[in-house]
Amino acid sequence: MKQFSKEEIDKFIEILDxxxxxxxxxxxxxxxxxxNEILMLAFxxxxxxxxxLETGYAHYYSRSRGELWKKGEISGHVQEIQQVITDCDTDxxxxxxxxxxxxxxxxFDTCFYNEFVNGELKRIGKKVFNPDDVYKKK
Amino acid sequence: MKQFSKEEIDKFIEILDxxxxxxxxxxxxxxxxxxNEILMLAFxxxxxxxxxLETGYAHYYSRSRGELWKKGEISGHVQEIQQVITDCDTDxxxxxxxxxxxxxxxxFDTCFYNEFVNGELKRIGKKVFNPDDVYKKK
Numbered sequence: 001m002k003q004f005s006k007e008e009i010d011k012f013i014e015i016l017d018x019x020x021x022x023x024x025x026x027x028x029x030x031x032x033x034x035x036n037e038i039l040m041l042a043f044x045x046x047x048x049x050x051x052x053l054e055t056g057y058a059h060y061y062s063r064s065r066g067e068l069w070k071k072g073e074i075s076g077h078v079q080e081i082q083q084v085i086t087d088c089d090t091d092x093x094x095x096x097x098x099x100x101x102x103x104x105x106x107x108f109d110t111c112f113y114n115e116f117v118n119g120e121l122k123r124i125g126k127k128v129f130n131p132d133d134v135y136k137k138k
Numbered sequence: 139m140k141q142f143s144k145e146e147i148d149k150f151i152e153i154l155d156x157x158x159x160x161x162x163x164x165x166x167x168x169x170x171x172x173x174n175e176i177l178m179l180a181f182x183x184x185x186x187x188x189x190x191l192e193t194g195y196a197h198y199y200s201r202s203r204g205e206l207w208k209k210g211e212i213s214g215h216v217q218e219i220q221q222v223i224t225d226c227d228t229d230x231x232x233x234x235x236x237x238x239x240x241x242x243x244x245x246f247d248t249c250f251y252n253e254f255v256n257g258e259l260k261r262i263g264k265k266v267f268n269p270d271d272v273y274k275k276k
Contacts, residue, residue: 021159037174041230112224112232116150120149
């Protein structure tokens, strides 16, 4: 699991361009480091990038809840960061991760489980858990 | 190369959520359909999604230029769409494509060619063309 020093993280934050998405955010694509399957897309603010690189676990910023979140905090389905990659404009991040459990809160291995075929969404992802069991109702 | 009818495209536009990104945009991840390598991330408005599905070639919306663009229009490095996939919230798209030439306008096979290692960006992508040759200076 990849971790970075404070000095390294400061340098990285300096390089990144948070100006493109309202709220000073950067899109983060998360990809399985072994299969190259895309698991999810989420957004990070500076603090989420910082926490991700400090701890080695993927953190994001929830625009709907207005807060930082660690992926898997409730479900245990954490993402251990293996590689941190940027695009050519340094305005998008790619985390290659080891996904513990499954990426999608709806119970699928990946959030990208619906293909558009013949005018309809067709499930192509694998359902691996029941969200009601994992996210206990309050 | 995948193409869709007007009725199918209308249905698809209806399903998608363009409300999350300023300017009624949806992020589009583009992935090589054979290797699963991530090629780029860009944004699409309704018209760009429509043109992509009508023609079978990836189109995006440029926020900096404020216009629709067909990937590869100048360079010839077009993307033939093989699969159109959405995430669980239908607010992100994934195009699995056959990339003709290379994805990155800076000459690399993918835009994600820089890994953050030891406090620096390290090139991990393959340079496959010289941008000066492909994008002729005016």
